[in-house]
Amino acid sequence: MHDVSAQFAPLTPPLQKKKTVATKTSPGLQSASTRPPASPSALTNADYALTAVRVNIGTGADNKESLSNVSIEVGVRNTNFKIFSQNSITNELPSNSNVAIGLEQSNSFTSGSHPNAIPVMYFTSATGTQTVSLADVETNGVYVRLIYKPNLFTDAWKIENVSVTLEFRDAKGNRHPASGQRTITFANANTFLDNFDKRILICTADGYFKPLTSFVTKDFSKRW
Numbered sequence: 001m002h003d004v005s006a007q008f009a010p011l012t013p014p015l016q017k018k019k020t021v022a023t024k025t026s027p028g029l030q031s032a033s034t035r036p037p038a039s040p041s042a043l044t045n046a047d048y049a050l051t052a053v054r055v056n057i058g059t060g061a062d063n064k065e066s067l068s069n070v071s072i073e074v075g076v077r078n079t080n081f082k083i084f085s086q087n088s089i090t091n092e093l094p095s096n097s098n099v100a101i102g103l104e105q106s107n108s109f110t111s112g113s114h115p116n117a118i119p120v121m122y123f124t125s126a127t128g129t130q131t132v133s134l135a136d137v138e139t140n141g142v143y144v145r146l147i148y149k150p151n152l153f154t155d156a157w158k159i160e161n162v163s164v165t166l167e168f169r170d171a172k173g174n175r176h177p178a179s180g181q182r183t184i185t186f187a188n189a190n191t192f193l194d195n196f197d198k199r200i201l202i203c204t205a206d207g208y209f210k211p212l213t214s215f216v217t218k219d220f221s222k223r224w
Contacts, residue, residue, distance in 0.1 A: 048176045050132040052167035053084040053103040055144060057093065060158030062192070064093040067151035071110050074103055074164055076140040077204065077224045080128040082107050095158075105131075110147050111220050134168045134179055138207040142166070142184070143224035146201040148193035155195070162189040162203055162214070182209045189214040 053074045064070060069090055075083030084103035087110070093099050108124035130136075144164050148157055163185040168176045175181065186203040188211065193201060198216040204224050205211050 043170055044135065045138060045176070045179075046133050046135040048134040048168040048170050048179075050084070050134070050137065050166055051169045054100050054165045055086075055103065056098060056100045056161075056163045056165070057146070057159060058098045058161040059093045059095055060160040060190075061095050062156055062158035063095040064148075064157045065151055065155060066090065066092040068155060068157065069149040069151075071147040072101060072103060073109055073143075073145040073147075073223075074166075075109075075127070075143060075223075076132050076136050077143055078128070078136070078140045081130045081132050081136060081140075082128055083109055085109070093157075109223065110145075134176055137166070137209075141204060141206045141212070141224075143205075144186070144203040145223060146193070147220075148195075148199055148201075150195050153195040157193045159189060159191055159193065159201065162186045162201070164203075166209075179209075184209050184211055186211045186214050191216055 055072050055074065067090060069088055070093075071085065071087045072089070073083050073085045075081060083106055085106045085108075086101055086103045089101065107127055107129060109127045111123055111125045142164070144162060146159075146162070150157070163183055165181060165183045167181050168179055170176070184205045186205075189201060189203050191201060191214070192198055193216065197218050199218045200220070200222070201214065201216050202222060202224060203211065203214040
């Protein structure tokens, strides 16, 4: 009789897979080489300056004549800040037309009594020194002021509409991702300007870039 025990090798238990237990490490304990790089701090609206301003004026049936003078000012409704302006615009603004006028940063605004001499040299006085930021506009709102001096005292200028476009950029020249360019249209700016009681058109908007009021006055002390 054969010894069958020699025909079978003893059974070898199957290999067991090693279980890997994940360990949690506090971020503060990570080495500098394994810690993710810190992201740069996000810019706020105070870091985006008002860098460009353009005013669009729609003239109605009565044009602004070539020798009549217009000054335009745009700023926040706060005297601590610089404004954007364009003085002594004497070219014709034809009837039933729209014209876009770019403004430049300034630290003076039109004030004093209305001059009678031609050509017009408007009196100016110092305004604020701070550059306007997007946060400043959101806090104070903005205003647009058109000052008219006709060549002939009987001339009038019919304005149908006014809008202003504001551009905000950071120190590297990048536009704000949401409010890089905002346009405010003053649908209630339909009026006449003349050399009597309607010398100045003032349009105002709130911090949400929504138009508020538009009115005419002869008082140079009113800016908004």
